[in-house]
Amino acid sequence: MPGPEGLPVGIVAQFRATSIERLGRIEAAWGNLSQRIGTAESESELFHDVHTLKGEARLVGFADVVLITQRLEDLLVAAKRRRYRVSEDVDVLVTMAIQFIRMLLRKRAGASQGGIDINGFLKQIDEVLNEWPRQSETPDSTGGAAARTSEPGKLSVAVRQRLGNVATQIFLELVTEERPRLRRAFDVMAYELSQLDAVALMPLVRRHASSTKDLAAELGKEVDVVVEGPDLKVGVEVLDTIHQALLHTLRNAVDHGIEPPSDRSAIGKPRRGSVTVRIRPEADMIAVTVQDDGAGVDTESIRRRAEALGMLSPEEAAAAPEATLLDLVFAPGFSVRESASTISGRGIGLDAVRAGIERLGGNISLESRRGKGTTIVFRLPQSRRVIEVHRIPSTIPDLAFAVPTTWTVRTDVSAEGSIDPVTVLGIRRRNGATGTAASHIVLARDGESYAIAIGGPVTRVAAARICPTSPDDPLEVVEANDERLLLIRPDAFFPAHPVSPGS
Amino acid sequence: MIDIPTIDANDLRATPSFVDGQLSLQFAGSADSRSQSAIEAMLQRTHAEALRLQLPEVAVDFRDCDFVNSSCFKAFVVWLEQIQELEASKQYRLRFYSDETKAWQRRSLQALSCFAIELVHIETKPPRARA
Numbered sequence: 001m002p003g004p005e006g007l008p009v010g011i012v013a014q015f016r017a018t019s020i021e022r023l024g025r026i027e028a029a030w031g032n033l034s035q036r037i038g039t040a041e042s043e044s045e046l047f048h049d050v051h052t053l054k055g056e057a058r059l060v061g062f063a064d065v066v067l068i069t070q071r072l073e074d075l076l077v078a079a080k081r082r083r084y085r086v087s088e089d090v091d092v093l094v095t096m097a098i099q100f101i102r103m104l105l106r107k108r109a110g111a112s113q114g115g116i117d118i119n120g121f122l123k124q125i126d127e128v129l130n131e132w133p134r135q136s137e138t139p140d141s142t143g144g145a146a147a148r149t150s151e152p153g154k155l156s157v158a159v160r161q162r163l164g165n166v167a168t169q170i171f172l173e174l175v176t177e178e179r180p181r182l183r184r185a186f187d188v189m190a191y192e193l194s195q196l197d198a199v200a201l202m203p204l205v206r207r208h209a210s211s212t213k214d215l216a217a218e219l220g221k222e223v224d225v226v227v228e229g230p231d232l233k234v235g236v237e238v239l240d241t242i243h244q245a246l247l248h249t250l251r252n253a254v255d256h257g258i259e260p261p262s263d264r265s266a267i268g269k270p271r272r273g274s275v276t277v278r279i280r281p282e283a284d285m286i287a288v289t290v291q292d293d294g295a296g297v298d299t300e301s302i303r304r305r306a307e308a309l310g311m312l313s314p315e316e317a318a319a320a321p322e323a324t325l326l327d328l329v330f331a332p333g334f335s336v337r338e339s340a341s342t343i344s345g346r347g348i349g350l351d352a353v354r355a356g357i358e359r360l361g362g363n364i365s366l367e368s369r370r371g372k373g374t375t376i377v378f379r380l381p382q383s384r385r386v387i388e389v390h391r392i393p394s395t396i397p398d399l400a401f402a403v404p405t406t407w408t409v410r411t412d413v414s415a416e417g418s419i420d421p422v423t424v425l426g427i428r429r430r431n432g433a434t435g436t437a438a439s440h441i442v443l444a445r446d447g448e449s450y451a452i453a454i455g456g457p458v459t460r461v462a463a464a465r466i467c468p469t470s471p472d473d474p475l476e477v478v479e480a481n482d483e484r485l486l487l488i489r490p491d492a493f494f495p496a497h498p499v500s501p502g503s
Numbered sequence: 504m505i506d507i508p509t510i511d512a513n514d515l516r517a518t519p520s521f522v523d524g525q526l527s528l529q530f531a532g533s534a535d536s537r538s539q540s541a542i543e544a545m546l547q548r549t550h551a552e553a554l555r556l557q558l559p560e561v562a563v564d565f566r567d568c569d570f571v572n573s574s575c576f577k578a579f580v581v582w583l584e585q586i587q588e589l590e591a592s593k594q595y596r597l598r599f600y601s602d603e604t605k606a607w608q609r610r611s612l613q614a615l616s617c618f619a620i621e622l623v624h625i626e627t628k629p630p631r632a633r634a
Contacts, residue, residue, distance in 0.1 A: 088573070406606060407606075
């Protein structure tokens, strides 16, 4: 049975103690491996410890610990692939991830924490994973093991990245010329690539529904759990995020939303409470609604708590509308221990849930009416990985570039030595099209810098990786706000494309 | 007067200053494992002095710093956690000055700020002209 609500305090304390001990081992093993003095045995124990920590955290409902541990595991797997030849700032990030988990485990419920920004921390890890320095990649000594698949019938990451590369080449052909058949081919390819990771969502939802009924029975409540909607497929990362969100919202609905049968009868409600999980496709998003007919959220206790934590001044707290108060339950660092009877026993679940959802480009909202019930809706892309990029207009119409935000942009530069990526790519302007007047920027990172010509102001956007290529590939197509952008990895792109006159 | 040791060894120089009520630590060079205990001692003293002087903020200038390794960076995490443990009325903020051209500073400091977004402020500046 998942969730801390039904667990004795001793078990949660045991989990904390064991996990902190485990983190000590993880840190020591990482220290050795990153200095390349670790043994195969310590490596094996490291991965076992991380995996076990993640699994146990999931069981006791520490969603924030699950999220960070998952990404730590991803970092470690990526580091292992590079035989632990990682740059020092990656070493810092791994160490800080371990510290971050330690802090989450030690967090005293109800204490002021300042604001913990789980989403921000995950973004730092994602940046490393998305833009791992290409020079640290170690060729596979077996000459192709990386291309083999671990499961029959599944394509390896390497094959998918090669297909992503092919899609990018097709996209380049479409920049200069409108070719409807090729456009359709690109669309199909991008869609199919996004579906390669997809798994059915409904089995997960049904498992949660069944667990929710068990939890209700344990708590002496009578609850019908209804599941509605088509059996959609989602990406693995999206599935894991939905799992975390359902774990918390359903547990809260049963434990804190639905009243005991006698209480319900006394106020004229049916003895049996109702919880509905509704799945609905919305364009390329998926909406999951969790609705209960319980007591609703006690906004007055949120008001008091927000004031006590200093998140709202007394005047702001007094004047805060209900929507503002409800939104606070998702805020980083909003410990609701004192209002455990209204939202969540541990009080840190919902900020972690929102962090996980927003990281994938989704959103979550909560509506509640006192005495009537609560509705939580979360929307997620069906299968996406999102990265932050600088959107950079090119010097020709209908094409914008993207550069990962791990690169800084300096705008006060002259044209001297500046390269136009459009020229480098050999893209010719369409017949009759005129170029956009160029200005110049410098992209800089870790001592490398490249001056480039651009066609407009640079903005920062979240972009979906619709057909991911390898970190070694100079180009990739990403999508932001319904616009397809050509992502450039400067360290791979510019050295491979020396500018020559007339190119 | 402040009682905080200066560090000047093993490629690292760290200098405390207290001017116009602003307590600052300026780091230059590289901090590797050899400097870990010196940094820990410096931050411990800085914490004590910030409490004694009831300061609202302490500044840490990394702009001339070429690198801080993981074990030294952990000392800053521990420092931040000590501040978090204080009662709200005694907590003080950390203001980090970073060089916008050094990606490691941005990444490490942004990750650090996620531990306590209300207590950490990062100010990114162009590189300081070297003398």
